[in-house]
Amino acid sequence: MRHVTLYLGAGLIGVIVAMAVVGTFWTPYPPDAVVGPGLQPPSAEHWLGTDGLGGDIFSRLLSGARICLLIGIGSVVAAAVVGVPVGIFSGMVRGWVGEIPARLSDILYGFPALLLAILFAAALGGSTWTATMAIALASIPAFVRIARAATLQVMSQGYIEAARVSGTPRTAVAARHVLPNIAPAVGVQLSVSVGLAILAEAGLSYLGLGSGPETPTWGRMLREAQTYVFSAPQLALWPGLAIAVATLGFNLLGDGLRDLLDPRLREIR
Amino acid sequence: MSYLEITDLHISFGRHHRPAVRGISLSVGERDRLGIIGQSGSGKSVTALAVMGLLPQHAHVAGSIRLAGRELVGLPERDMKRLRGDEVSMIFQEPMTALDPTMRVGRQVGEVVALHHGEKRGGIHDEVLDWLGRVGISEPQRIADSFPHELSGGQRQRALIAMALANQPGLVLCDEPTTALDVLVQRQILALLAEQLADRAAIFVSHDLAVVRQVCRRVAVMLEGEIVEEGDIEDVIAEPQHPYTKGLIASARVDRVAPGEPLPSVADYYPGAAT
Amino acid sequence: MTLVELRGAEVTYRRAGHPFVALRDVDFAVDKGERVGIVGGSGSGKTTMARLMLGLQAPSAGDVLVHGRSIVDLPERRRGFLRASASMVFQDPNSSLNPRMRLRDIVGEPLRSPVLAGRIAVSGRRDEAVAEALGSVGIGPEMMDRFPHELSGGQRQRVAMARALISDPDLLVADEPVSALDVSVRAQVLNLLAAEVRERSLALVLVSHDLAVVRHLCERVVVVNEGAIVEQGSVAEVLEHPQHPYTAELIDATLSL
Secondary structure, eight states: OHHHHHHHHHHHHHHHHHHHHHHHHSSHHHHHHHHTTTTTTOSSSSSSSOOOTTTTTHHHHHHHHHHHHHHHHHHHHHHHHHHHHHHHHHHOOSSSHHHHHHHHHHHHHHOHHHHHHHHHHHOSOOOHHHHHHHHHHHHHHHHHHHHHHHHHHHHHHHHHHHHHHHHHHHHIIIIIIHHHHHHHHHHHHHHHHHHHHHHHHHHHTTTSSOTTTTTTOOHHHHHHHGGGGTOHHHHHHHHHHHHHHHHHHHHHHHHHHHHOOOOSOOOOO | OEEEEEEEEEEEETTEEEEEEEEEEEETTTTTTTEEETTTTTTHHHHHHHHHTOOOOEEEEEEEOOOOOOOTOOOOOHHHHHHHHHHHEEESSSSHHSSSSSSSEEEEEEEEHHHHHOOOTTTHHHHHHHHHTTTSSOOOHHHHTTTTSOOHHHHHHHHHHHHTTTTTEEEEESSSSOOOOOOHHHHHHHHHHHHHHHSSSSEEEESSSSHHTTTEEEEEEEEEEEEEEEEEHHHHHHHSSSSHHHHHHHHGGGGGGGGGSSOOOHHHTTTSOOO | OOOEEEEEEEEEETTTTEEEEEEEEEEEEEEEEEEEEOOOOTTTSSSHHHHHHHTSSSSSSEEEEEETEETTOOGGGGHHHHHEEEEEEEEEEEHSSSSTHHHHHHGGGGGGGGHHHSSSOOOOHHHHHHHHHHHHHTOGGGGOOOOOGGGGGGHHHHHHHHHHHHTTEEEEEEEEEHHHHHHHHHHHHHHHHHHHHTTTTTTEEEEEEEEHHHHHSEEEEEEEEEEEEEEEEEEHHHSSSSSSHHHHHHHHHHHOO
């Protein structure tokens, strides 16, 4: 079957989105409350059991899906909004002026999201907001790179010269010719970056650098499960699985899109 | 006996079986050079790719392609791979895309030569230089040490011809090998091909009858997946039978039309021609 | 009246660390309504000459004048007079037409440039102009919303011609306009080009290695080799009695049936 990865990725993302939608309107129990004795095995009342403090795992998992998507997508969209125009500029302007943003983003590339988050947490205190900012900042270089590389490729096409001969100003060339033609590459990067961002968010929450205790993110659930890793390993299983499904889903979707949009794989006519 | 025998070949693409070749039959003798003429979409390149076993996966092939008595339709890719280079090779239109931009030319030719040599790799270097010299490259060592982008279009095409000939294949397919070149280089390359292909079977695919005439003795005219005319190339040019062929010849004779007069177009002769 | 002029134009690149002279000290001018062919092999410098005339490239030395004004040091936003008076048909329509734009937007693009936007203010009028330009190259208004990949090769090049003509230029530069096309559709495109040039009294610069095409469309021819003009004169004179061996070689290499 063709486009297997695309459909599989979309399916996995669909599961997470469904969880987030359901979790927004309904959870069996309040996700941030003690609703029973701790460390209960799965039962009719608590489908996935309870955690060490007596919270309902299923409720916390549903509720965490929304946070995970919000932070993942929000930070990556913010990164794209900054990174893509910078990349286009860098690809369109010749000489050292175009090189500067590319080199700056290479430097930023050297700072992992974790390091930025630690810096932010030290300066501003750890919160959902600083985690999102750190991930967004760390995701920018990927967009600068992909947009610049795709723009350089587009700039070598004849229609760019034709636009110049037509008297089209540079900003219009960027909007009319460059952006639509680099959109597929940027779309692929969006999907892959969201996967990475979700993983980064989980890591930050796990380290206590992200959302506060009142927000039940999957990373925080993992962190709390750590205490019971030998006595109740299933506590780590569910959030771990959710993170894996979300990350895998966006990565597969990205790969699938890449295959779908790759002109080399289009059928010959 | 024919070296290549194509019988009732049908090729279509995709889920809807969009037809590209509709039941053509062709034969090419051991020292025979056949030109296939047609406009884009006529099925000429698809036919060449089918002989090379290079059609995409969603192509449906029916009929028979026999090369030296061996059936190629339905042949597993593993066996086809062995045939490519050894028995049949191809010279492409755009040498820049057919060559690997990251590898020196000498190594690329060497890889083809090595396929043939098997274990004894000793003489490969000399053989590469020998082949580059035989395709008319004046400084073989310098060209061998160059990357494709450092060569001129003509030199690249020569290198590609060396790769196609290096294993002495029985059949060479040429797909518009001079379309990307200017007239001066085109003349050199055509002369080279005419000389190098003299003792082999060859198929030369082109949209340009004047080009094919420099290399081939016979020609088949393809239109909408069918062969509409076939014969000795001089006879076809002198007395074309099909209206499409007539139009093709008339429109190519730009030099016989007085300046200012409209040029005859193929569509004047054959309304179904491409626009 | 001179439309475009190259004065002592020189173009030097650095290629793999070595300076490479693409054009050396070329003087060339095109008058109003004149049809000139520039012929030569690949790498001869003929395309570089065309690109200089349209300001797509700057000379390393010398000057490029359009309507008597130098365009060399002019920023793009002050080249409006050039964009309004000269346009170009490129060799390969597969590359020169944006695959993600509809014909309506491709052909209408010159009308959206600052210099021409004033002429046609309302976008409804722009569609009218696009339909008319497409009509003049034999493409009906029902095709306006098609994408380039839905057209045949000949149709694509005709769309490129419509785009070049919609700004109503004085000069059309055509860089190998039919060499990427099937032999079977070349005649149509050439006939159309000839008809438009005649009807609009356009000046034409035809860059080509095909002497038969140049002979058919042009009055004057300039032969370029290794970045320099080696011979020029009327088409009849140069092609019947070539003086330079390079010209003779080009004529000799041209295939015919």
